[in-house]
Amino acid sequence: MAERNAEEIFKEFKEHSIAEFFKKNRQMLGFSGQVRSLVTVVHEYVTNSLDACEEANILPDISVKIKEIGENRYTVTVKDNGPGIPKAYVGKSLATILAGTKFHRYVQQRGQQGIGAAGCTMFSQMTTGKPVIIKSGTGKGKAYSAKILIDTLRNKPIVNDLVDLEEAFRGTIIEGEFADVKYEMSERGVYEYLKRTALSNPHCQIMFVAPDGKENVFIRSVEKMPEKSKPTQPHPLGLSVNDLLEYAHSSQNSRKLSSFIVDTFARCTPNKIAELKEVDNAIDFDKDPKQLTWADAEQLIKAIKKIKWIAPDASSIIPIGEAQITKALKNILNPEFMSVVERKPKVFRGGVPFVVESAVAYGGSSGYISNGNEVSGSILRFANRVPLLFDAGNCAITEAVKSIEWKRYNIDLEAQPVSIFVNLSSVHVPYSGVGKEAVAKEEEIIEEIKLAVMDAARGVKDYIRGKEHVKFESGRYRTTMRYAKQLADDLHSLTGADQKRMEEKIEKLVAKHYPHLKKMAEEAEDEQNESDNAEGKTEKDEEESNQ
Ligand SMILES: Nc1ncnc2c1ncn2[C@@H]1O[C@H](COP(=O)(O)OP(=O)(O)OP(=O)(O)O)[C@@H](O)[C@H]1O
Ligand SMILES: [Mg+2]
Incomplete structure (x- = not known):
């Protein structure tokens, strides 16, 4: 050709x-x-x-x-x-x-x-x-x-x-x-x-x-507007070379690099410019920010990383809030038990503040009912209150939740009605793509989410343990009582004593020695009856409404 x-x-x-x-x-x-x-x-x-x-x-x-x-x-x-x-x-x-x-x-x-x-x-x-x-x-x-x-x-x-x-x-x-x-x-x-x-x-x-x-x-769970987030200035430690260049080239009012830095970024004072000069005296702070080159920006970012900075102000971050999350979870999942945690602001990439909130809800409509009737745990991911439904495998939230040893909290995510809620709030959420469907796997973010979820899981652990304990003990009581009947039968064949009376006596004896077992068994039975009734009612209601 x-x-x-x-x-x-x-x-x-x-x-x-x-x-x-x-x-x-x-x-x-x-x-x-x-x-x-x-x-x-x-x-x-x-x-x-x-x-x-x-x-x-x-x-x-x-x-x-x-x-x-x-x-x-x-x-x-x-x-x-x-x-x-x-x-x-x-x-x-x-x-x-x-x-x-x-x-x-x-x-x-x-x-x-x-x-x-x-x-x-x-x-x-x-x-x-x-x-x-x-x-x-x-x-x-x-x-x-x-x-x-x-x-x-x-x-x-x-x-x-x-x-x-x-x-x-x-x-x-x-x-x-x-x-x-x-x-x-x-x-x-x-x-x-x-x-x-x-x-x-x-x-x-x-x-x-x-x-x-x-x-x-x-329905609306709270009649109050969330607090409004105030615009903030980016912190120098959170800037990439590219960010810095974009800000510099679109600067409107500053004629010199020094005044541009002081006016545009948080925690930047003339004293900080002096410190930066000390670290690298080759940087031209009189340069027009619009003329900043990639190499200039790289040099400046290097210097920025070498000096000490006051942490970024996190007051502009508006999380949902513990009370609000509790109300909403009650309204929507109506769980048997839940534990909600709001953590203090943290920082990623050294300069971008963020806040993680987490909740673990157990029972009620928690978890997700898959095709059959199997309920499994579900992870409810949010960034700035927006639900993230896709790209779970690429998300810091999924990674953090999966890295937790759930056995330690008596929780089995595959088989229990559990919902794990995580909301990440930040002025700059690092999404992993333009579609904004997953939070990028920044190490500091994964770590913080893990701590928040573990904190919430601890609250649920005791509840589930208590529930498991009741189930176990009431099972023991029922088994013992089954033997009581057998024993009464055997005694009747051996001695001819009245079977019914023997059974009542043995029952009393067990109840006297293990009063808590009887109470637990009765409670577990009541609970079972209640949930059976509730299920029966919804099915019946549905049948009626279908007619
Ligand atoms: N329902 C609405 N009420 C009032 N203004 C709206 C509404 N929908 C869109 N806008 C305006 O249209 C603009 C463009 O919306 P668009 O969704 O394209 O971008 P965005 O919300 O600014 O950013 P993103 O791409 O992240 O969604 C918004 O910034 C807003 O000013
Ligand atoms: Mg939009």
């Missing part, structure tokens, strides 16, 4: 928009696998609604409706009572990748990149050719509706049929049609996602209408 020259080859050279890139790599946004793709759509819209409500100090009321309209084809409607999207921003909000109100802030929010909503518009368009329909109002003036598409070649919105509505309301309703998706009642499905969202957001009310028309309401 003839050789081709560079001119010829480079005629095909093209620039691509970020939207084109994600269109080809949709799995990076969570659009892979039919069940997962549907959860991703719900997740993107619901997290946006929650962020928007919290930003506006509104207790969130969210409704999600999924309707099956064909084979692997559904409409998804998400409605919120948030602040709404101003008409002028609707196109960019729903159909420009890397555009939003959150990207440029260093603040603890669910959304970060400005990708989610536009990703959904693109996915709808790719699989059905249809636009996403939005109705939104800010409470002032008329609400509007519009049909939104994305011009992926240019990463620009196409807004059609933008009309004012007669009604004036506050909130946002987004409806999209999606194909190549599937609704499934599984541990990774939409129902479970919303249940877990309600668990980690007890201040929010979620109504869910499933494709079978069944309405599920996850």
